[in-house]
Amino acid sequence: MSLSNHIPILIIAIPLLAAFLVPLINRINKKAAGILTALALSVSLILTIALAVKILTVGPQVYVFGAASPSLTLPSGLKFPIRIMLQIDAMSIFMGLITAVVSFLGAIYSLSFTKQYDGVDKYYSLLLLLTVGMFGMEFTGDIFNFFVFLEIASIASVALISFRGIDFGEPAEAGFKYMIVSSISALMVLFAIGIFYGQYDLLNFAALASVIKYSQLDKIALGLLIPVLAMKAGAVPMHMWTPDAYSEAPAPITMILVAASQASLYALFRVVFSLYNISLNALTVGWIIIVFGLLSMFIGVTMAIVQKDIKRLMAYHAVSQTGYMFLGVGVGLAVLANPEALKNYGITAMEGGIFHIMNHAMYKGLLFLTAGALFFRTGTRDLNKMGGLAHYMKYTTIFFIIGAAAIAGLPPFNGFASKLLIYESVYRFNPLLSIMAMVVSILTLASFVKVFHSAFLGPKLPQFKEVKETPRSMLFAMAVLSCIIIFFGLFPDLIVKNLVHPAVMSLIEQLQYTGTVLGGM
Amino acid sequence: MGTLLIILYIFLGIGVFFNCLGSIGLLRFPDVYTRLHAATKATTFGSIFTSLAVIVYGFSRWNISGDSKFRVLALHTIVALVCLIITNPTGAHAIARAAHRSGVMPKQAVIDELKEAKLK
Amino acid sequence: MKKIIFGIAFIIFFSFLIVSAINMRTFGEPTISEMDDYFIENAQSETGANNVVTSIVFDYRGFDTLGEATVLFTAVVGVVALFRGVKK
Amino acid sequence: MSSIVEIIHISTLVIMIIASFLAVVFKKLLPSIVALSVASLLLSLEFYLLHAPDVAIAEAAIGAGLTMAIFIFAIRGTR
Amino acid sequence: MIDFIVTFLLSMLTYLILTASQGEVWGLWSLFEIITGIFLSLVVAFIANKVLFQKRTYRMFNPFRWVIFLIYLIGPFFWAMAKANIDVAYRVITGKINPGIVKISTGLKTDLGITLLADSITLTPGTLSVDIDEKNNDLYIHWINVTTLKPTTYHICANFPQWIRRIAE
Amino acid sequence: MIGNLPYVAVVIFIGLGIYTLMFKRNLIKIAIGICLIENGVNLFLITLGYRKGAIAPIYTQAPSGQIMVLPTPQALTLTSIVIGIATTALILSVAMMIYKHYGTLDTDQVRRLRG
Amino acid sequence: MKEMSRIVKTVTNFVYGFIIIFGFYIIAHGHLTPGGGFQGGAVVGSAFALLLVSYGSLNSKKFLKEDIFSLFEGFGLILFIVLGFSGLGITFFYNFLANSGGWFGDTAVIGVNPGDMNTGGVIPLMNIAVGLEVLSAFGVIVLTMARGAEFTKKKEKS
């Protein structure tokens, strides 16, 4: 049995082991914690890439825990799986790649960024656990296991958000709010799991998907699952935790939190597409998701314009950009029952939405990192107090421009490519939606012009005389993200063809998903 | 078998009766200390008797059938009983002391030497 | 105003939950129990443990347990990190 | 015979619901925590009656000892 | 060292009581069980010996004291407890009370003695130990039926102190 | 006779918890609400696994020859209980920290982050 | 936190050891009787809470060391995950000891039996690992929160 069969579990288990080791290592050597974290996450990144290559060439992969063989899903001729399994198809590995890249860069960035804190070993341990939680949410094929990893991710997020809580009150407040909303969502997910279990006596996603009947109770379970998962992803009007949490967390954590909320988004898509698929009333649910998207886009961006805290402003933009994903995928869902329209524009819209997830993680991460760099050097997040920083932090300025251009959808950066896909396909579904999306894009540009003007432009201010360029590891992380953005912007077709399209198809085709577990169907 | 049943009835009857008294006393008495009298004494005594019934039952069934699980039942019940006897009066003492220190004075008290002593 | 909206929403939510409770399968009579019957029959021979629940917790669903222990670890690290500067 | 068991179930549930209702409506925190403890105790008894001794032990250990302890610490720290 | 061994033996005894079911050792325990028990008891002894023997008093090692303790438990203590419950029953039904908190000096010095006395008092008629003066070991007793304002020890707890002095001091 | 009463009790638990979250204005009360919802969901899972006239799924010294209740929900509930205590501990610690900086637990005053 | 009265402390001295041995019994017999790592760990953790409450946080420092707790927490989890890894020849979490005849490898009697300690494969080992983790985790939580309560409460005016 070669080790390559065990890659899925190694991706999760190695950061987990490192997370347990970090506090012990810290007793021996104070500096080893960060290096160990970066090492573990780089191993995880390499393994994820290897797994991605394997999955995209061979097909979906299953890993069954404790069975006599990693691919033995159904023991002794049963009709249903009894063990927990990881089930990784193109969509999972797409999200997994985002997670791996973002958390690795976050760890690199943290090497310098955490110099201001004490108790660094706990910070790194929590960062690793957050990564593990996200990987688990994305890879798992078992609904209760999903709940467990959701809890890991949210508890680790809360601990990281309130990490500065000993010195300031606001981080503790943000952490409290996030904890409450995520507990509610986790408990509702658990209640829905109970409903599923009560009806079908199954806990596996694929096995559930093959027997689900869309009865009264299934409807209630769906009605509980959609809002709580959308809330974790930050949809309006349940977005209020987002600006609090994003703005008070340390900058690299904010970047990873973006990816974490997208893991919930992934779970929402998984529930809607793979679990229910055609059995649900696709038009209604599709429109619900579209309305979420519209509200998120519009309210997010208009609230962003009036903010004066730089990270809070970006957090509202995160809400707004999440709206695009909802819009794209919602259109795809609304025409799911209609093969003609699905082929014509539905798949393209979903490609746009899914591609936007990756783009969003990249450029929003870059923007939060630049904001963190500003905070690291100036000690303030208030835009009113900033100014003229371009004189001191040239590289940061360049990275900020790249990020801002990408989020505003200026060609040739990656934001434009995915937004273009969304505009053109959504226009054929409903022109009004497309126009709204364009307006939002313009407003996004406007608010980033504001940030750029007030933070970077202007004369040298006397209070920032001591400000220097950011340390090297932080610059490295930002540079990697910028390179990814430019590469995606220049060659979007490569990504769409090789990564996004298989992901979309794995979402749409339910039979393939269930067939991976239950065998030839 | 008949003797066993009679013993069980007697023990359970006593136990339930005193537990009942404890609950009623908890309702009827006027202040914390007197309620503690009722609650601690009566319920401990009652629980001892219900547990004794189980112990007697376990040992006699073990004698009759020789099945080791009834011996385990009796032994574990003895352990539970010992725990109950140790912890109950101590808990009552802790509550009484805490009540007095938190300013709950006994009602209709003829004498209160503790208040005069002012221990801290 | 907001309180009234929330109150109405709460009542409707509650009634939906009641509906789901009533529509649930009858108490004490599970209709489908294939997976659990498999566990009850085979757990003892496959894992050698008398306690079926433990054999599920640590064998069939061991990964859940790893996650659960991790949750506890995470919470502990979080609490310690929150009070990290506090000296006695 | 089984109706006795059902009556026990019902009354356990009723006591539990009353206790948790009290935990919500009490104004002061300490009485609500005491009521929460009673609810958790009865929940443990209900698990016991539903033939889940594993869970009953866990709920007893956590609900009686530890939840109480950390709640008391919390209200001590916020006095 | 001696407290380690004693803690070990005590925990081993508890473990054996808890696990007695079937096996090759005297028909009660299996060999593996005993080995596990020894191992676990060693751990417990390591953790708990400092707590159990803080004062380093080894008075209770005399088995004679344990015999007296058992006699005390079954004889006067149980009888007093039964009386206490009759008393409580009487007061619950009639509602006649005349309470007060009185002080008694017991003359006991050891921790174990004072604890035994306080718990016995709590479980015996009409009395409940409320507080303790840590300096001179005076007990403050809530007495449900105050007959005299200056009670002697005998009023409250009969001849328990003598018994306990024989057990614990 | 008993019908679906346990499920209704579960729903009442969850409803009480949600009510606490929505209308009570003390942070520790909110933590109590979360505890109540957890209790409700745990009871729900265990109730799903109950089978009338069955015994616990443990073979050690059990009365022989009877059916057993479903074991899976018990395993799930075990997990969820421990997760619940972890969540509660973290919530309470954060609430204590909020009190340190704000001097109050009232939700109307714990809102420096708004807008 | 101040200490409680002498009676409570004396009872605690006895009950403390008893709770711990009982918790260990629950952990070690997890595969036979109700219980297991979590339950036993929680019971032992409660014992630490008991010691803390009756001796106060200053006096209990002699007996409860937070450093050792956090060490054992990490150690327990690493043991657990290593047990998972050691099945990696076949799959993660494979129960490679069950029915193998060695330690914990006895074949269980099918059906109702009085229980044999020497069965269960890696399950007893996992119980011990999880128990170690949980008991030290609860110890750390209780100690840290006690410290935090002293830190966050308002200073008395005296």
Add this chain to the structure above:
Amino acid sequence: MLGLLETGSGFWSAIIWVLLVLVIGSMVIYIRNKGEDSYKKNTEQDKPFISGNPEENKESSHLSANHIYWGFTEALKGYYNPLIKIHTGNINDYSGWIIVITVIILIMVGVSG
């Protein structure tokens, strides 16, 4: 061709766009260079003309973030006031909104069948 992204109703290629920008940019620069040649450096023509007023000090000319888009927010007051009012930052409202949305979705999913 590399970088050709099919969007269903057209295509998008960043490479072509970059090339186009380069071409147009060079044309613009070329045209600009052929412009007015009476311009001289370091004369009056160099200075900005602000309605005849003297130029402000550079230190104080930085516009702080609060004032950017003042007119925009002022004009949309009817939209912004209730929106900001909703963001109370109160934890009860957070959970309340979740329940409200859950109820709406439950009703929609339930009614539509």
Add this chain to the structure above:
Amino acid sequence: MNEFFKIFIIPGGLLLLFMFLSLIRLILGPTVPDRVVALDTINTLVVAGMILVGAAYEEVIYIDVAIVYALLSYIGTLYVAKYLEGGPKE
């Protein structure tokens, strides 16, 4: 269900009835110590009831739960008492 089932389950039910009485004290209790006394009483009753029910079902292993509860309810009581000792506030 043997002949002893009824003998043990009926006292168990009665103990539950007494719990109702204690619950009334929990509702009425004017001070916190009153409520703690009610909690303590319910604890004792539940332990006794658990032993009875365990005997009724002939499930030996159930008694462990009662032992755990008997031991740990004491801790909860001590915690509340400790808090009350802190002073007359609250």
